[in-house]
Amino acid sequence: MAVSVGPAEGEEEEMSDINVVPLTDVMLVMLIIFILTVPVVTQHVPVVLPKVAYQPTQDKPENVQLSVKGGSDGTCQVYWDMTQVTSKQLLDRAVAKLRDEINKVGGIQNITEDNMPEAHIRGDVNTPYKCIGGTIVTMQRAGFQKIGFISNPPPLSGVKE
Numbered sequence: 001m002a003v004s005v006g007p008a009e010g011e012e013e014e015m016s017d018i019n020v021v022p023l024t025d026v027m028l029v030m031l032i033i034f035i036l037t038v039p040v041v042t043q044h045v046p047v048v049l050p051k052v053a054y055q056p057t058q059d060k061p062e063n064v065q066l067s068v069k070g071g072s073d074g075t076c077q078v079y080w081d082m083t084q085v086t087s088k089q090l091l092d093r094a095v096a097k098l099r100d101e102i103n104k105v106g107g108i109q110n111i112t113e114d115n116m117p118e119a120h121i122r123g124d125v126n127t128p129y130k131c132i133g134g135t136i137v138t139m140q141r142a143g144f145q146k147i148g149f150i151s152n153p154p155p156l157s158g159v160k161e
Contacts, residue, residue: 059120060117060118062097062115062117063117063118063119064080064094064097064117064118064120064139064144065080065081065120065122065150066078066079066080066090066119066120066121066122066135066139067121067122067123068121068122068123068127068131068132068135069123069124069126069127069131070126070127070128070131076130076131076134076135077131078090078131078135080093087134087138090138090139090142091138091142094119094138094142095143097117097142098117098142098143098144101115101116101117116145116146117144118144118146118147118148119139119144119146119147119148120147120148120149120150121136121139121147121148121149121150122149122150122151123149
């Protein structure tokens with residue numbers, strides 16, 4: 001392999017050859033790297049994904065329906081049914097709702113998982129996480145044990161049973 005280092009003494013000719021030795025070195029190193037990594041990449045690990053089916057929400061009258069959205073100025077807007085509430089009002093209403101449900105079933109000793117009210121939160125994709133997270137924390141502070149999220153399935157997905 002010959003390497004040209006420039007014109008010989010006395011020659012005034014410009015060098016027009018490209019030195020390809022560094023390029024070949026890099027290409028050989030890349031070839032070795034790819035030869036070593038291809039077997040690692042082609043190995044596969046079997047993953048069993050769960051079968052997911054959209055199920056309609058089983059709504060009970062004692063459940064709390066909340067809608068959360070972010071305002072244009074960075075604030076959060078929370079709606080209890082159709083009424084907009086502040087964080088303090090949300091906590092007060094949630095505590096009152098739990099107190100009423102406990103009294104309705106005859107005391108805290110009669111509360112079961114079936115008759116405990118749930119909070120269902122509906123928020124769209126553009127709702128900031130701080131709004132939904134703040135609503136979750138407020139409902140947990142009030143004593144709600146089950147907090148669910150209401151979403152719309154993608155179009156044409158259908159409900160599987």
